[in-house]
């Protein structure tokens with residue numbers, strides 16, 4: 001990883017106050033809190049040996065191939081607006097990934113709550129951690145994993161995850177993608193305070209509204225089929241279940257149902 005280039009382009013007024021590049025780390029999110037990092041600090045490592053995913057899952061990434069970073073940032077927002085940070089970050093990540101693709105025929109989209117998909121498969125995920133919930137200023141750790149140059153995914157992940165390399169056939173620059181994400185992130189921060197505008201923008205990249213999905217509320221919970229009515233402006237997922245009941249959920253996970261092409265007779 002070109003630490004010099006990242007520092008030169010990112011450690012400046014209006015962007016990062018501090019950049020920490022580690023050779024290897026257990027988890028960048030854990031490092032951020034264990035070291036009580038101040039706002040506007042980015043910690044990034046080419047190797048993460050114990051990466052954490054949502055729902056207590058592990059997040060695997062081959063050394064040197066992908067992005068594993070945590071951005072620590074203070075937000076003056078209410079507890080009810082905390083989720084805005086995740087929606088905003090995933091939107092900015094989508095924009096960075098989209099702009100890195102020279103061929104516009106790729107589809108980039110967002111999956112509730114914070115996944116970025118490339119050609120319908122997960123290319124990036126996010127793990128948000130917040131402290132100081134009683135304080136008007138919340139310190140957030142925005143943990144981001146992007147599959148950039150990963151060559152393949154095994155087992156269950158094979159059908160669900162992808163990388164920029166797998167979709168485009170060419171390696172992408174990790175550093176350029178990180179710089180682009182941070183520039184976009186710092187460019188429109190006021191959007192985190194405007195839930196309606198933020199969610200309107202977020203929804204415009206979400207293509208599972210109006211579709212049937214599998215929904216799981218808890219990590220070990222049962223998956224149920226449901227129809228996505230909407231993503232509300234408070235960030236909750238509005239689902240209609242088989243019995244016609246409509247409910248909104250603030251947490252959980254959905255899996256998209258991939259339509260198989262019709263077989264020729």
Ligand code: BTN
Nearest residue numbers: 027051052053054125126143145
């Ligand atoms: C998910 O399950 O989709 C969330 C994945 C988040 C992974 C990133 S990699 C950098 C940061 N450090 C971690 O341990 N996890 C997040």
